[in-house]
Amino acid sequence: MRADRYHHLVVTLLILLLALPIVATLLYSLTQRWEASILPEGFTLAWYWQLWQDARFLTAFGHSLLVCVGTLLLSTVIIIPAAFVVFYRFPWLDRWMNIIILLPFAMPPVVASVGLLQVFAGGPLPLVGTPWILVGCYFTIALPFMYRALANSLLALNVRDLMDAAYLLGASTPRAFLSVILPNLRKGLMASLFLSFSFLLGEFVFANLLVGSRYETLQVYLYNMHNASGHFTSAVVMSYFLFTLVLTWFATRLGRQD
Amino acid sequence: MKTTLSSSLPVPAGAVTARPSRLRHWRAALLLAPLFVMLLLFCLAPMGWVVAHSIQGDEGLTLEHFREVLGSPFYLQAFDNSLRISLYSSVVGLLITLVGAASLRRVENRLKNLVVAFINMTSNLSGVPLAFAFIIIVGTNGALTLLFRQWGWLDDFHLYSRSGLILLYTYFQLPLGLLLLYPALDALDDHWQEAAALLGANHWAYWRHVGLPVLAPALLGTFILLLANAIGAYATAFALTSGNFNLVTVRIASLVSGNVYLEPNLAAALSVLLVALLALVAVVNQWLLKRSYHAR
Numbered sequence: 001m002r003a004d005r006y007h008h009l010v011v012t013l014l015i016l017l018l019a020l021p022i023v024a025t026l027l028y029s030l031t032q033r034w035e036a037s038i039l040p041e042g043f044t045l046a047w048y049w050q051l052w053q054d055a056r057f058l059t060a061f062g063h064s065l066l067v068c069v070g071t072l073l074l075s076t077v078i079i080i081p082a083a084f085v086v087f088y089r090f091p092w093l094d095r096w097m098n099i100i101i102l103l104p105f106a107m108p109p110v111v112a113s114v115g116l117l118q119v120f121a122g123g124p125l126p127l128v129g130t131p132w133i134l135v136g137c138y139f140t141i142a143l144p145f146m147y148r149a150l151a152n153s154l155l156a157l158n159v160r161d162l163m164d165a166a167y168l169l170g171a172s173t174p175r176a177f178l179s180v181i182l183p184n185l186r187k188g189l190m191a192s193l194f195l196s197f198s199f200l201l202g203e204f205v206f207a208n209l210l211v212g213s214r215y216e217t218l219q220v221y222l223y224n225m226h227n228a229s230g231h232f233t234s235a236v237v238m239s240y241f242l243f244t245l246v247l248t249w250f251a252t253r254l255g256r257q258d
Numbered sequence: 259m260k261t262t263l264s265s266s267l268p269v270p271a272g273a274v275t276a277r278p279s280r281l282r283h284w285r286a287a288l289l290l291a292p293l294f295v296m297l298l299l300f301c302l303a304p305m306g307w308v309v310a311h312s313i314q315g316d317e318g319l320t321l322e323h324f325r326e327v328l329g330s331p332f333y334l335q336a337f338d339n340s341l342r343i344s345l346y347s348s349v350v351g352l353l354i355t356l357v358g359a360a361s362l363r364r365v366e367n368r369l370k371n372l373v374v375a376f377i378n379m380t381s382n383l384s385g386v387p388l389a390f391a392f393i394i395i396v397g398t399n400g401a402l403t404l405l406f407r408q409w410g411w412l413d414d415f416h417l418y419s420r421s422g423l424i425l426l427y428t429y430f431q432l433p434l435g436l437l438l439l440y441p442a443l444d445a446l447d448d449h450w451q452e453a454a455a456l457l458g459a460n461h462w463a464y465w466r467h468v469g470l471p472v473l474a475p476a477l478l479g480t481f482i483l484l485l486a487n488a489i490g491a492y493a494t495a496f497a498l499t500s501g502n503f504n505l506v507t508v509r510i511a512s513l514v515s516g517n518v519y520l521e522p523n524l525a526a527a528l529s530v531l532l533v534a535l536l537a538l539v540a541v542v543n544q545w546l547l548k549r550s551y552h553a554r
């Protein structure tokens with residue numbers, strides 16, 4: 001009984017510790033002032049009102065959504081056929097793929113940026129300062145999550161038997177892939193997409209170093225607002241936080257269904 | 259190589275008659291190409307550039323950049339700061355994580371699932387938003403700072419200093435550590451504690467002689483990931499101090515995107531040293547793992 005109470009106490013303290021910055025930011029964003037008192041004063045929604053009418057914020061949010069959705073579309077189009085081919089034609093490659101997809105993690109984003117800034121500064125692909133370079137970098141971030149999720153789905157599917165059955169019924173390879181394999185990958189794919197989306201939306205290093213204010217994304221906007229009122233930036237943080245919360249909620253819900 | 263492969267794999271009968279199998283595999287391999295091209299462009303090419311230019315001088319190859327970094331008190335201070343902050347925050351983070359995860363296993367399932375979901379949620383608060391949240395709470399005019407100062411609790415704590423960064427780093431280590439360590443604690447068999455108690459071991463003796471040795475590989479692995487995560491971190495520190503705190507990642511970034519002067523080759527040398535440091539950490543981890551309880 002004593003031990004039980006101890007464990008509950010520890011878990012409660014842990015929750016309080018983790019919740020403190022979030023609750024404080026939420027309170028800050030909803031009030032007019034908070035000076036030297038335990039609780040803030042003057043409840044208001046004015047900061048959110050102001051934020052969601054700020055054209056610069058809406059543009060930045062739109063930029064972020066565009067880059068993230070664009071990246072995920074590209075990733076889907078590239079990674080699904082690749083994962084399918086690996087499992088159907090080159091199963092021995094899966095072991096190597098698991099190492100290859102982790103390559104981007106060997107370099108912290110700051111280090112990668114050093115090279116990216118030079119490689120794409122001019123020459124045939126002058127991408128620095130454009131959203132396209134972010135799409136490329138974000139692809140490498142999303143790759144491990146998406147490949148693993150698809151590989152797990154494919155592993156559970158028994159691709160070869162399904163494809164053989166489709167062939168027997170007269171389907172061509174593309175047809176069999178589209179109407180037999182693809183529908184079975186939907187759940188794993190969607191869960192990994194939502195998860196990647198929330199990661200990418202929070203990405204700051206590439207966005208700030210490679211593109212910066214030339215194509216301001218949500219995180220860069222938030223950073224550029226660091227001289228604005230703390231209440232206002234709190235409203236930005238909470239809006240972003242709630243949005244990713246919805247995304248991760250979808251991800252876990254989809255992940256749990258199978 | 260592809261010919262031997264295709265003959266070793268069973269190919270559906272209909273497919274063979276439709277087209278020669280070698281051609282089909284060649285076409286299949288083509289579907290892998292975009293993925294590798296993207297990796298080549300956005301991962302391997304920058305990686306290669308960094309390595310090549312870290313030893314590139316005005317005329318031919320040189321170790322001048324490395325000499326400049328290692329001979330400069332300023333850059334050495336950056337490494338010192340990065341290492342200290344990462345080390346302290348990882349140790350504190352791991353301790354809190356261990357105590358928390360051990361208790362989390364002991365509470366009822368409903369609460370457990372709720373807490374795990376909550377931890378997942380808090381892992382989204384990192385980078386710039388995290389720095390802003392801490393500025394609000396414990397910044398110069400933060401709510402808690404003013405309150406504590408009024409009560410006389412707080413004398414020389416500054417968020418924009420090393421201790422402030424350690425606090426921030428520890429916070430973003432917690433969700434990661436908990437999510438990594440919590441499943442690993444299942445390696446502990448509940449009967450062991452009872453067995454140890456029967457043999458006369460108290461709580462501490464059990465953890466000292468059974469719990470921690472069994473968990474050593476998991477603890478080490480988690481610690482290394484936290485450490486690597488902290489050493490490579492940039493956004494949080496940059497957002498908090500606008501790049502005014504001397505960390506390796508902040509130095510690298512300012513050498514390639516600063517307003518004053520750009521020295522990409524020097525940044526490349528710093529980058530190589532940083533990645534070498536991360537690699538060293540990984541190697542030490544492997545070595546310690548081999549000597550740990552499970553290996554014996």
